[in-house]
Amino acid sequence: MNEVLVAELGAALSPDRVRIGGTELALYQRDASNLTGSAGVVCFPTSTEDVQACIRIAGRHGQPFVARGAGTGLAGGATPLDDAMMIVTTKMNRVLSVDPVNRLAWVEPGVLNLDLSKAVAKYGLHFAPDPSSQQSCSIGGNVANNSGGPHCLSDGVTTAHVLGLEVVLPDGEIAHLGGEEAEPSGYDLRGAFVGSEGMCGIATKVCVRLTQNPPAVRTMLMDFGSVDDGARTVSAIIAAGMVPAALEMMDQLCTRAVEEFIHAGLPVDAAAILLVEVAGLPHGVEADVQRIVDIGTAHGAGSVRIAKDEAERLLLWKGRKNAFGAIARIKPNYYLHDTVVPRRHLPDVLRQVYEIVERHDLLVMNVFHAGDGNLHPLLVFDKREPGIMDRVHAAGEEIVRVSVAAGGVLSGEHGIGLEKRDFMPLMFSPIDLEAQARLRRSFDTTGLANPNKVLPTAASCGDMQHVPEGAWI
């Protein structure tokens, strides 16, 4: 690492917040994806000015930099390439202000998603996006990835809950995008920034919209003799004009793993289980529960379990949100996909997923946001098995292809990062990709903000030097 650059960072921040030790560099060389890169220096800013200083120093030295929150991203978006400078926002973790009447708050990017909801619970409010990693993921990361979660079915993904941003642009300038105003004049730069995976600058303050907690919530679990029946139930519920707060599905292998992990009394003999949550005002909720039970029964639901209290509700959700932890009981490694398909194609695409996986002699567990058509097929494996990674990648690629062929998209909530970058041409023409590159260039005139992510480049086709171990090629 360039010693002058490190010295400048130390002078600007303070030496203890600029790390080049082997442990830190190893810790920050990857995120929660399967990809490992290499970090050159790790910075822990505590203010907007610190972030600005880091970016300006990076600019002077032509040093690529990567923003990172909690590092829970699953697509390699925060995996540094080529000894990049890591700008870690975890120490910027204050809730700056809350306006409980107008239901908005200003927070720093390092605030954890669930901590924000806890901080505003006393006002009867919460932050609606709820990724499964919400205990550990940060708001800054949610902004970078436009994160979703089970409750985004009814309340929308992160962009619908971000009103304004203070960002440091890659040229070191501070800019305020959007704001508390509903429709600030000019381009929706806020909207363009959300989901830009750290390639348009670094958010240093975020104005979020807070959502009223529902007066009534009912959570129910239905089990089905086939995955098809469960998937058809999902479509029928939406077609009947209801938008449940969440509609989540798990297949049998996943249900069994989760049940062994949490002992919630899940129906382990069912081919699929559907977790449905309805929230709102009490009469509407009760009416919806009845209609959903009727629809489920008409589609062959074996039993319907309605959580009788908050403890049981949390137990059912614990199963869903800890599914990824539970799979470690089956195999030590997993590869997770995140494609979205139109709901009506769920049964067909799921059938193809099972066929693909069987053909490659792999195991798949399906746990997913069925209401959004957002598949999360988890390929579980033991990477010590010779040749297994080739099969995992081949099966994964086929899953992505069948999803897109069914009118779907590459990623519903995890982002493109490095992992799905070279699949972008499946969805977008070179002209479409050039339009996205225009947006990127407008924000990043330096090309130093998290380079070589999201957009496939001419270089990435023939020259693989930037792709770290574990990447899909």
Next chain:
Amino acid sequence: MDLTVFAEEVGATGPVTITGLGTRGGPVAGVRVVRPPAGIEWIQPDEMTMRCGAGTPVDELDAALLEHGQCVALPPGGTVGGALSVGHSGIRRLGYGPVRDVLLQACYVSDTGQLVTAGGPTVKNVSGFDLCRLLVGARGTLGFLGDVIIRTRPRPQRSQWFTIDVTDPFPVFTELYRPVSVLWNGTQLWALLEGHPDDVAAQAASCSLDECDGPPELPTGSRRVVPPAMVASQTGRFVAEVGVGVIHHAEPLSAADPCESSVTKLAQRIKAEFDPEGRLNPGVNLA
């Protein structure tokens, strides 16, 4: 929808402007005019999505969706492309969300006359940069919308306006659970409540609201956008959207505050990237 003819009309050279029904300002004067294709391509009620030409009237969309018990969160009147390009939400924004969240996929014609697809057909999608958000409210300065996929929403079982005389809108506003609209003119409040009829009745009763025929007439002098906390400090004749911060004021707007220079430069770079020759809706300046 085949957009090749539309793309050819836009072409690759010379100033060009776009218009729909002209309800939101119409084309730039003195510039060659193009019109986007109209017509509904498909409606998928169980996906809550639909695809149509940007020139399709919003009212036609609403009528077609009514058959499926759905609606779209675009303000009434004009065309879909106009509503999206201007990006102003209607008075149901509090409950239905902003116009910018409606657009899922856009096929637009670029400055070079090429067809570009932004976004994707599903409600949930984070594949690549979010060009759709940038196009909403861009007033056709970055590309001309050809056809769009937008999200729909179920129509409520009951939808009713209520009113009450109050000099402070916030106690009622905070008491109601997710009202669709709360309007206030300084002395009187109107609330649109939707949902199960018994819930609507109970909500109205909890705040002593009286049923009324509809919202008040909105003053048309100016549409001002302020932080929602500033709603209470408005003066003159106005109707404010409580919780949103849009003020429909009888008086025209005085000069807007200048933008932060970094934001202005960023907006200029965006325009320069997407339309370096400034041929799309020339004279419309968002930077």
